[in-house]
Amino acid sequence: MAQATTLQSTSEVRFNRFMAGVYLVMAAGLAITALVASWVAGNKDLLFRIATDPWLAFGLFIIQIFIVVSLSAAVMRLSPAVALLLFLGYSALTGVTLSTIFIYYTQSSIAYTFWVTAGMFLFMSLVGVFLKKDISGIGMFLLMALMGWLFGLFFSMLFPLSPGFNRMMNFIGILLFAGLTVWDTQRLKQLSKQLEGRQGIGGLIVLGALTLYLDFINLFLLLLRTTRR
Numbered sequence: 001m002a003q004a005t006t007l008q009s010t011s012e013v014r015f016n017r018f019m020a021g022v023y024l025v026m027a028a029g030l031a032i033t034a035l036v037a038s039w040v041a042g043n044k045d046l047l048f049r050i051a052t053d054p055w056l057a058f059g060l061f062i063i064q065i066f067i068v069v070s071l072s073a074a075v076m077r078l079s080p081a082v083a084l085l086l087f088l089g090y091s092a093l094t095g096v097t098l099s100t101i102f103i104y105y106t107q108s109s110i111a112y113t114f115w116v117t118a119g120m121f122l123f124m125s126l127v128g129v130f131l132k133k134d135i136s137g138i139g140m141f142l143l144m145a146l147m148g149w150l151f152g153l154f155f156s157m158l159f160p161l162s163p164g165f166n167r168m169m170n171f172i173g174i175l176l177f178a179g180l181t182v183w184d185t186q187r188l189k190q191l192s193k194q195l196e197g198r199q200g201i202g203g204l205i206v207l208g209a210l211t212l213y214l215d216f217i218n219l220f221l222l223l224l225r226t227t228r229r
Contacts, residue, residue: 014192028088029213037095063093067086067089105227120219121212129186170226
């Protein structure tokens with residue numbers, strides 16, 4: 001009985017360290033994104049070029065997609081240091097692309113939305129950590145709903161529809177990424193227990209940070225859109 005209690009306590013300590021590592025790496029990525037975005041926003045010539053040159057914007061987008069796909073596919077085979085550098089590089093590129101929000105939104109609205117997003121993300125992530133019920137079954141539903149939402153978003157960009165439709169898509173997106181935050185956090189919780197004591201846990205920390213970072217960024221952008229009149 002005492003041995004089982006000790007093993008459970010050790011497992012909880014390792015899990016807490018794992019999640020602390022995930023949140024620390026994610027926070028570092030968000031900090032780099034914010035710093036790079038602020039720096040680019042202060043460089044008017046560079047900001048104007050990013051906002052008006054479609055080829056530059058498309059090139060940055062392709063590089064970001066390549067890094068995310070490569071990191072997701074090979075993170076368990078990479079050394080933790082290389083995986084971390086790739087993630088931080090991706091965070092910096094995201095800061096470059098996000099710098100254009102300073103053209104459309106005030107600094108006060110951006111700061112306010114960031115803290116609202118942080119509060120919402122923290123709450124949903126804590127739900128994923130402490131929720132006892134296994135919600136892995138709704139993962140496929142969330143992913144399919146996300147694919148449908150992305151298709152609808154892309155369609156509305158090609159063929160602009162009514163403002164009401166855009167608001168509905170924005171609201172659905174917020175709900176989707178809130179749900180994905182809960183699901184991704186619980187999935188990381190389960191994966192950390194499966195890999196406990198094995199090699200690759202460092203890579204899993206970076207992958208977890210990337211996953212939650214993407215949830216946060218998308219939540220932030222969707223909430224920011226609600227502030228625009």
